[in-house]
Amino acid sequence: MATSAREHAHAPAPSKTGLWSWLTTVDHKRIGILYGASAFIFFLIGGLEALLIRWQLRIPENNFLSAEAYNQLFTMHGTTMVFLAVMPLSAMLFNYLIPLMIGARDVAFPRLNAFSYWVFILGGLFMNASFLFNAAPDAGWFGYANLTSKQYSPGMNVDFWVIGLQILGVASLAAAVNFFVTIINLRAPGMKLMRMPMFVWMSMITQVLLLLAFPVITVALVFLLTDRMFGTGFYIPAQGGDPILWQHLFWIFGHPEVYILILPPFGIVSEILPVFSRKPLFGYAAMVFSGAFIAFLGFGVWSHHMFSTGLGPIADSVFSLTTMLIAIPTGVKIFNWIGTLWGGSLQMKTPLYYALGFIALFVIGGLSGVMHASPPADLQQTDTYFVVAHFHYVLFGGAIFAMVGGAFYWWPKMFGYMLREGLGKVQFWIMFIAMNLTFFPMHYAGLHGMPRRTYTYVAGLGLDWLNLVETIGSLGLAVAFTLFMVNIFVSFRGRKANPAPADPWNGATLEWSIPSPPQEFNFPEIPTVEGRDPLWTAKRKHGGPLPEPKRVDGSNIHLPNPSYWPLVTAIGMSIMLIGFMAGGLPVNLIGVAILFFGAFRWAFEPTG
Amino acid sequence: MRHRSGLLTLFLMLTVIGIAGCGGDYPQSTLTPLGDFARMVDDVFRGTVRWALVVFVLVEAALLVAIFKFRGKPDDAEPDQVHGNAMVEVVWTIIPAVILAFIAVPTVKTIFRTAEVPTDAMEIEVIGHQWWWEFRYPTEGVVTATEMHVPVGQKVVLKMRTADVLHSFWVPQFAAKRDVFQARYTTLWFTADTVGWFPGQCAEFCGTQHARMHSWVVVESPEEFAAWTAAQRVGSPLVNGGVVAPDTTVPAPPVDSVVIKGQDAFVAGGCISCHAMVGTPLAGQLFEGNTNAGPNLSHVASRARLAGGMFENTEANLRRWLSDPQLVKPNTNMKLPRPLTDDEIATLVAYLQTRR
Ligand SMILES: [Cu+2]
Numbered sequence: 015m016a017t018s019a020r021e022h023a024h025a026p027a028p029s030k031t032g033l034w035s036w037l038t039t040v041d042h043k044r045i046g047i048l049y050g051a052s053a054f055i056f057f058l059i060g061g062l063e064a065l066l067i068r069w070q071l072r073i074p075e076n077n078f079l080s081a082e083a084y085n086q087l088f089t090m091h092g093t094t095m096v097f098l099a100v101m102p103l104s105a106m107l108f109n110y111l112i113p114l115m116i117g118a119r120d121v122a123f124p125r126l127n128a129f130s131y132w133v134f135i136l137g138g139l140f141m142n143a144s145f146l147f148n149a150a151p152d153a154g155w156f157g158y159a160n161l162t163s164k165q166y167s168p169g170m171n172v173d174f175w176v177i178g179l180q181i182l183g184v185a186s187l188a189a190a191v192n193f194f195v196t197i198i199n200l201r202a203p204g205m206k207l208m209r210m211p212m213f214v215w216m217s218m219i220t221q222v223l224l225l226l227a228f229p230v231i232t233v234a235l236v237f238l239l240t241d242r243m244f245g246t247g248f249y250i251p252a253q254g255g256d257p258i259l260w261q262h263l264f265w266i267f268g269h270p271e272v273y274i275l276i277l278p279p280f281g282i283v284s285e286i287l288p289v290f291s292r293k294p295l296f297g298y299a300a301m302v303f304s305g306a307f308i309a310f311l312g313f314g315v316w317s318h319h320m321f322s323t324g325l326g327p328i329a330d331s332v333f334s335l336t337t338m339l340i341a342i343p344t345g346v347k348i349f350n351w352i353g354t355l356w357g358g359s360l361q362m363k364t365p366l367y368y369a370l371g372f373i374a375l376f377v378i379g380g381l382s383g384v385m386h387a388s389p390p391a392d393l394q395q396t397d398t399y400f401v402v403a404h405f406h407y408v409l410f411g412g413a414i415f416a417m418v419g420g421a422f423y424w425w426p427k428m429f430g431y432m433l434r435e436g437l438g439k440v441q442f443w444i445m446f447i448a449m450n451l452t453f454f455p456m457h458y459a460g461l462h463g464m465p466r467r468t469y470t471y472v473a474g475l476g477l478d479w480l481n482l483v484e485t486i487g488s489l490g491l492a493v494a495f496t497l498f499m500v501n502i503f504v505s506f507r508g509r510k511a512n513p514a515p516a517d518p519w520n521g522a523t524l525e526w527s528i529p530s531p532p533q534e535f536n537f538p539e540i541p542t543v544e545g546r547d548p549l550w551t552a553k554r555k556h557g558g559p560l561p562e563p564k565r566v567d568g569s570n571i572h573l574p575n576p577s578y579w580p581l582v583t584a585i586g587m588s589i590m591l592i593g594f595m596a597g598g599l600p601v602n603l604i605g606v607a608i609l610f611f612g613a614f615r616w617a618f619e620p621t622g
Numbered sequence: 623m624r625h626r627s628g629l630l631t632l633f634l635m636l637t638v639i640g641i642a643g644c645g646g647d648y649p650q651s652t653l654t655p656l657g658d659f660a661r662m663v664d665d666v667f668r669g670t671v672r673w674a675l676v677v678f679v680l681v682e683a684a685l686l687v688a689i690f691k692f693r694g695k696p697d698d699a700e701p702d703q704v705h706g707n708a709m710v711e712v713v714w715t716i717i718p719a720v721i722l723a724f725i726a727v728p729t730v731k732t733i734f735r736t737a738e739v740p741t742d743a744m745e746i747e748v749i750g751h752q753w754w755w756e757f758r759y760p761t762e763g764v765v766t767a768t769e770m771h772v773p774v775g776q777k778v779v780l781k782m783r784t785a786d787v788l789h790s791f792w793v794p795q796f797a798a799k800r801d802v803f804q805a806r807y808t809t810l811w812f813t814a815d816t817v818g819w820f821p822g823q824c825a826e827f828c829g830t831q832h833a834r835m836h837s838w839v840v841v842e843s844p845e846e847f848a849a850w851t852a853a854q855r856v857g858s859p860l861v862n863g864g865v866v867a868p869d870t871t872v873p874a875p876p877v878d879s880v881v882i883k884g885q886d887a888f889v890a891g892g893c894i895s896c897h898a899m900v901g902t903p904l905a906g907q908l909f910e911g912n913t914n915a916g917p918n919l920s921h922v923a924s925r926a927r928l929a930g931g932m933f934e935n936t937e938a939n940l941r942r943w944l945s946d947p948q949l950v951k952p953n954t955n956m957k958l959p960r961p962l963t964d965d966e967i968a969t970l971v972a973y974l975q976t977r978r
């Protein structure tokens with residue numbers, strides 16, 4: 015980025031390196047990297063929690079962990095993986111890729127983008143700070159009422175959870191507005207909606223889901239907060255409240271949340287498969303509409319998480335049928351991915367391995383999903399390890415495989431050097447085998463009577479060896495991710511010898527038309543788009559690979575100034591919410607003051 | 623070739639797990655139904671699994687064929703740039719829809735069949751507590767814990783609720799599971815067709831000791847069941863307010879007998895504020911609304927398990943439990959008002975072991 019030095023008469027020359035430059039950055043690429051690095055660290059923490067869980071369960075009646083510690087760990091594992099790992103990993107890709115893929119210089123609201131990140135990281139740190147007080151959340155990531163009431167959870171554990179999630183929700187909502195507006199408004203000339211890369215489509219649908227689903231959990235959490243802090247009784251039977259209200263609100267958010275987690279990986283896979291098959295995505299329109307249909311139906315199926323509450327035969331039937339209906343657009347996606355491979359010329363590079371692994375494993379998760387879409391069968395399976403197996407095939411076999419594939423695919427673009435192919439493939443095989451060893455036996459454990467969220471199980475139920483295999487598998491997963499970090503380290507050390515060209519994979523989308531890593535302004539000139547897969551069209555016209563794009567002087571390109579007000583505002587908002595838990599009204603008010611001060615200065619800051 | 627051997631290994635591995643998973647002894651399994659309700663559920667499940675296997679094999683096979691058949695080299699000519707095929711896409715939208723119909727029809731049928739609660743059934747009230755299950759038999763006049771006795775071949779309806787947080791009562795061999803709430807009853811029903819002891823456990827996360835909230839269904843012959851209820855009725859809170867007419871045909875126990883000393887210790891130690899016990903002034907207590915309520919102990923020695931089924935009802939375990947319940951089962955509502963002396967514990971253990 016040395017060539018993009020620029021001067022502004024009315025602003026101090028922004029420094030390009032150092033801590034301060036990261037704290038004040040509004041560059042979507044830097045914010046993307048911040049998201050990615052933070053999310054990966056949280057992913058490692060969540061993974062460590064999972065390993066401790068597995069170590070406890072490797073033998074029956076183990077005393078490695080106390081019941082309290084175990085309950086904190088499984089709650090934090092779920093909460094961390096959903097809100098602090100997979101969602102922000104998606105946010106990393108939204109940030110980094112959406113502007114590049116649609117031919118824009120930044121997101122629509124760069125400072126709001128920085129604000130989202132700061133709120134997210136403060137929420138994540140706050141949630142994990144609970145461990146320092148030995149009061150990590152311990153009522154499950156689903157936090158069912160009335161266990162979460164002050165009467166049954168008097169400690170700070172649930173407070174950390176409620177306030178942490180509220181903070182994180184603000185980050186998600188702000189980001190969702192931002193990306194939605196970015197995709198609608200900032201597309202390059204000619205980039206019609208039906209010409210957008212599939213990742214951008216899936217991202218846009220995800221933003222709509224976020225915008226509609228997060229207000230629901232926000233309301234649910236506000237009820238819980240006031241129940242706990244101010245003695246209201248939304249979820250308390252003795253006060254005329256009903257714990258089932260929480261379940262409805264939570265799952266009206268919770269099921270769309272599943273698609274918030276999995277649609278971006280669908281997008282990743284839909285980018286990788288065509289490039290490494292050297293063939294366009296099969297059934298583009300069907301892919302778009304099936305994604306939209308999945309999202310739409312996703313709001314009408316929440317009660318499939320509640321069959322065991324006894325909703326009655328009519329509700330059970332309706333929610334069962336809508337749930338089964340979702341299998342159809344999901345099936346269409348899987349068939350279209352295979353259709354993309356079919357007749358292609360498969361280049362067996364690392365990203366493709368993970369995309370293929372994604373399909374193979376996601377199918378299993380989809381099929382077990384159909385099994386508990388049937389309420390009678392679900393009455394046996396719900397709250398057992400069968401369900402744990404199901405969603406780990408979807409979220410680990412699905413989302414995480416796609417994310418790792420995406421990491422190998424876009425790493426050269428983001429950092430300017432290639433990751434090692436050989437190590438990546440070895441990691442794939444370890445991950446693929448270990449993943450199945452860890453999660454496949456869970457189907458049997460569940461069907462043979464092992465409930466979820468239990469800190470131990472008794473000998474003699476036939477569950478011992480299944481659990482032992484699962485634990486061995488989880489160690490394999492630890493090896494796989496250690497290898498990933500080794501790969502990053504080794505590749506970074508050798509980056510000079512292995513620089514990434516602009517277009518290492520024969521890509522189809524605009525991000526491959528600019529240098530790796532991109533310059534701060536992304537595109538020296540905003541490209542004009544004439545169809546889908548614009549880079550392939552350009553290469554075909556040119557009759558072969560394009561010349562390596564030059565780094566240019568972008569000093570005349572207008573970019574937003576760095577700003578620390580988003581960080582200040584984020585800190586104010588977090589303090590305001592934390593006041594509900596510690597310090598009370600004075601802390602709330604200090605937070606509000608900082609929040610307003612930050613927002614005010616932000617609003618009247620010269621934007622360069 | 624490496625890919626092929628990797629996939630083959632995985633396939634073999636899954637097959638081994640699959641086969642092994644079907645054999646062996648799994649007393650808490652859902653896959654060996656022993657009652658009508660569970661069998662209906664099992665039929666739906668097995669039907670779905672069959673379709674799922676067909677789809678699994680076809681899709682994974684198509685994927686593998688694509689991977690091996692269309693392997694290309696970097697300098698190969700660009701493949702045909704196919705963008706889609708309306709015909710194919712319509713077909714693979716319709717086929718899953720048809721398969722789903724084959725799953726949906728038996729599903730909906732079974733939903734309505736299982737929702738019909740039989741009217742000619744024996745009723746048992748199931749009450750969840752942190753962390754143990756209470757069973758009340760309104761007609762038979764029995765109040766017990768952890769072990770739910772039912773006669774073989776008899777339809778039973780479970781009317782279920784909780785005294786505190788949500789739990790889920792799970793009878794994997796005979797029915798399935800249902801969550802329990804404070805303000806309304808949920809139901810399950812089944813007919814057990816095999817005699818024996820069948821374990822289950824709470825399925826809804828309910829706090830610290832969720833893993834230690836076990837239950838058993840004890841299926842016995844009608845005669846055994848009748849004998850069991852007859853014994854359990856004595857001093858039951860549901861029979862005559864727990865009051866038992868003194869038996870004048872036998873001499874009263876001497877004051878230094880285990881029973882009299884035990885009763886005194888039971889009252890003095892504070893046990894009485896949470897547990898009903900025949901012969902004490904609060905024998906008729908159901909402790910409604912007391913979230914610390916403990917099981918009715920009038921016949922505790924007739925039960926095989928203690929502390930929500932956490933361990934066997936032996937003298938040693940009872941002693942350990944009474945010495946420091948919070949150590950044995952952290953956070954349990956069994957909170958001693960004061961530590962018991964060794965003497966008291968010995969007396970109480972001996973006494974409780976006579977409560978058959
Ligand atoms: Cu769902």
Ligand SMILES: [Cu+2]
Nearest residue numbers: 789824828835
């Ligand atoms: Cu429970």
